[in-house]
Amino acid sequence: MRIAFPDEVPPAEQLGTVHFVGVGGAGLSAIARIMAQRGVRVQGSDARESAVIEALRAEGITCFVGQDAAHLDGVDTVVASTAVREDNPEIIAARRRGLRLWPRSAGLASLMTPPITTVAVAGTHGKTTTTGMLTCALVGAGADPSFAIGAEVPALGTNARAGADPVFLVEADESDGAFLHYAPAGAIVTNVDADHLDMWGSVEAYEQAFDDFVATVGRFLVLNAEDPGAKRMAERARAAGLQVVTVGFDPGAADIAGTDLRVEGPTTQLQVVMDGETYQLDLLVPGRHYALDALLALAAGRALGYPVAPLVAGLGTYRGAARRMEYKGEAGGVRVYDSYAHHPTELAADLAAARALAGESRLVAVFQPHLVSRTRIFGSQMGRALSVADDVAVLDIYVAREDPDPQVTARLVVDAVDGPPARAIGAVAAAPAALAASVRPGDVVVTLGAGDVTDVGPALLSLLETGGE
Incomplete structure (x- = not known):
């Protein structure tokens, strides 16, 4: 569901009681946390119980399971997730009562009012990791920023916090155009790789959205010099008067360069x-793409005026984020990791990291395509990206906010896998048993996708621990 961004966004403290529809999601839970910590009265609802809902309740936030118009009694503002449908009873009630009904982006923007200095992290891939790394870097430099990240970051103990310093680090999502409304002082663009074409309609429109985003930035822009889409923004941004800093692995082409990876x-x-000096950076996450994210975070921290050495030390404390190659455990000699990767580029990057983790062991990829529209467009590329594994299992498509299409199924992905054995294994509920019957001691299993495939790893580990009972 798409809700128009309002013409005026008052500060969060002027919104009265705020109700979040879909509060268990990473985006809305982050906004709810920060508002509550700033003294705003907040509450929310979600379709089911979850660890996030339990944590929000422990922080004093009222959370309902299930949607009901009665939940809006005494509410002034409703903020809704894009995954919510138009026929949701709380959305219907909000419209009938004439309540302020906002998209997620407006709720986040209400937290960015002056004197806050906002740094927005945008890009097709790597936003969550880069925002988490930047936050850890600033904390390492002695800062106490506010932050809103798209997943829990273990090194920070949460996905969001209202800090004491007037600096706000936000993950800026392009999927629904949210990032066009933030007007940050500084920004990072990790990469521009066509996605969310159900929203934007064409590759050209998607790329134009990033140009439009950069036009809203006030002071500095950090770019990935290795990505053509991000790199092409540099000249235009400099002409607009922005301080532009590029990063990459070629010292001759980037202002801040990584070497000896x-x-x-x-x-x-x-x-x-950088600046004629060399610093050693040791990261607790595996992969070239994570090293690039760290360089982007370091450049933004320096652009904010923090010294390099403590920023580097802070980056060394980052040890991943939920669902970003997250280690789930080991049972029966099988190690299990979980990844949010759902775009071909993300699959390729995380599977390269998984291959390094597996070494000589067998790598088993368990993938759940996310969205019918994305699978229609990128299904063949997804299959080719999965081909680096030794065994591939593909689940049914997680349709999310869309409707099923009998012409678009997991077979589009399976049929494009080139080399390793690949099979469609149906629903999430059937996956743990199917995998338990086929994995071997020594295997590394990676579950991949933005849907409920994240439930498969723990269930598989449980079966392996009990011998399938």
Whole structure:
């Protein structure tokens, strides 16, 4: 469901009681947390119980399970997730009562009012990791920023917090155009790789949205010099008067460069060259793409005026985020990781990291395509990206906010896998047993996708621990 961004966004403190429809999601839970910590009266609802709902309740936020018009009694403002449908009873009630009904982006924007300095992290891939890394870097430099991140970050203990300093670090989502409304002082663009074409309609429109986003930035822009889409923004941004900093792995092409990159098991090491100085950076996450995210975070921290050495030390405390190659456990000699990757580029990056983790062991990829529209467009590319695994299992499409299409199924992905055995294994509920019957001691299993495939890993580990009973 799409809700128009309002013409005027008052500060959160002027919104009265705020109700979040879909509060268990990463985006709305982050906004609810920050508002509550700033003294705003907040509550929310979601379709089911979850660890996030339990945590919000423990923080004093009222959370209902199920949607009911009665939940809006005494409410002034309703903020809704894009995953919510038009026929949701709370949305219907909000419209009938004439309540302020906002999209997620407006709720987040209400937290950015002056004197806050906002830094927005945008891009097709890597937003969550880069925002988490930037937050850890600033904390390492002695800062206490506010932050809103699209997943829980273990090193921070949460996905969002209202800090004491007037700096706000936000993950800026392009999927529904939200990032066009923030007007940040500074921004990072990790990459521009066509996605969410159900929203934007064409590759050209998607790329134009990033140009429009950059036009809203006030002071500085950090870009990935290795990504053509991000790199092309540099000249235009400089002409607009922005301070532009580029990062990459070529010292001749980037202002801040990584060299001597080494990925060893679950860690990554590199040298950082900037301003004629060299710094050693040791990361607790595996993969070249994570090293690039760290360079972006370091550049933004320096643009905010923090010294390099403590920023580097702070980056060394980052140890991943929920669903970003998250280690779920080991049972029966099988290690299980979970990844939010759902775009071909993300699949390729995380599977490269998984291959490094697996070493000589067998790598089993369990993928759940996300959205019918995305699978229709990118299904073949998804299958090719999965081909680096030794065994591939593909679940039914997680349709989310869309409706099923009998012409678009998991077979589009399975049939494009080239090399390893690949099979469609149906619904999430059937996956743990099917995997338990086929995995071997020593295997590394990676579950991939933005839907409920995240439930498969723990269920598989439970079956392996009990011998399938």
